Amino acid sequence: MTVAPHRAGHDAFQYQAMRDIVARIHDGVPGKLEITKEGIVHDMMSPGGPHELTAARVSRRLEKVMPDELLAHTGTPDVEDVNEGVLRHPDIMVIAEADMEVESAFDPRTVVAAVEVVSRSNPDNDWTGKMRDYPLLGIPVYAVFDPRTGEGAVFSDIHPTVHGPRYATRKDFVYGEDVTIGEWTISTEDLPRYPE
Incomplete structure (x- = not known):
């Protein structure tokens, strides 16, 4: 749910107020x-x-196949680009430990991949809003896991469009298949679904 809707974009003063x-x-x-x-x-x-549980299992599976200097981080802080006026909190961020040594929000351009588990209460935030914001922030790979349907998609290859940067490539998957996020392939077996 958008609480304080505004025209597309806002200036630095409005962003700081928000x-x-x-x-x-x-x-x-x-x-x-x-x-x-x-x-x-x-x-x-x-x-x-x-x-x-989905975020924890995906994070653990990614960390088993990634190099030691990378983490599939599920905590805080957020990622923020003040110039773009965007503050987001991915469920999982693939990021180098060295890039986490900051006092405030992470620089989104240091995030190797963002992973979202679709919220039951606001699925459009993950499927629409973050699909727009993550390429704008320069996050090269965006993976979505949807416990409502047992499906997901991985987006990559940022390219310019008249509406701003967008992902050019989409690879869909269903739970039970292996999925490749960036350079790493993990299983989607045994990921929970939301109850009917």
Whole structure:
């Protein structure tokens, strides 16, 4: 749900005002707050078991096949590009340990891949909003796991369009198949689904 909708894009003053609002209310509201070109997005429900278990299993599987200097990080902080006016929090970020040695938000251009587990309460945030924002932020690979359907997709190859940078390549998968995220292939066996 977009809480503070705005015309496409905002200036530095508006972004800082939204950033201040998010910082002030972050601990007092359930769910997750992010800033997009359209305004503040609030995913009202805190992630439940299937969401968190999917993120944990995907993270662990990635870390087993990646080099030691990379992590499939599931914690904080966010990724932020002040110039673009975007603050996002991927469920999993593939990032070098060295690039995590910062005091504030991660530079999104250091993120090797972003992985999202689709939220039951706000699926458009993962399938639409982040599909727009992650290439804008320069994140080269974006993987989506959808526990609602047991399917997903991996997006890559950022290219310019009249609407801004977009991913040119989409590779769909269904749970049970192996999936390649960046240079690493993992199993999607035994990933939980949301209850009907």
